[in-house]
Amino acid sequence: MTSPRDRRERLVALLVAGIAVVLLVSxxxxxxxxxxxxxxxxxxLAAVLAGVAVFLYRRAQRR
Known part of the structure; x- marks a missing residue:
C-alpha cells in the first residue's frame, strides 16, 4: 500500500509535468x-520542470 506522502509526491510530479508540457506546447x-x-x-524552463517531475516521480516509486 502506498503512503499518503508517496501519493502526494506523484501528484506533484504529474502537476509539474503538466506545466512543463504546457510551456513546451506554447x-x-x-x-x-x-x-x-x-x-x-x-x-x-520546460526542460528543467520535466527533469524535476521525473525525479519526483521516480523517488515516489522507489519507496
Whole structure:
C-alpha cells in the first residue's frame, strides 16, 4: 500500500509535468512573434520542470 506522502509526491510530479508540457506546447508562439529569447527561456524552463517531475516521480516509486 502506498503512503499518503508517496501519493502526494506523484501528484506533484504529474502537476509539474503538466506545466512543463504546457510551456513546451506554447513556446512556438514566442518564436512566431519574433521573441526568440522568451521562447528559448520557456523551453529551458520546460526542460528543467520535466527533469524535476521525473525525479519526483521516480523517488515516489522507489519507496
Amino acid at each position: 513556446s512556438p508562439t514566442w518564436f512566431a512573434s519574433d521573441q526568440t529569447v522568451v521562447g528559448v527561456a520557456q523551453l529551458f
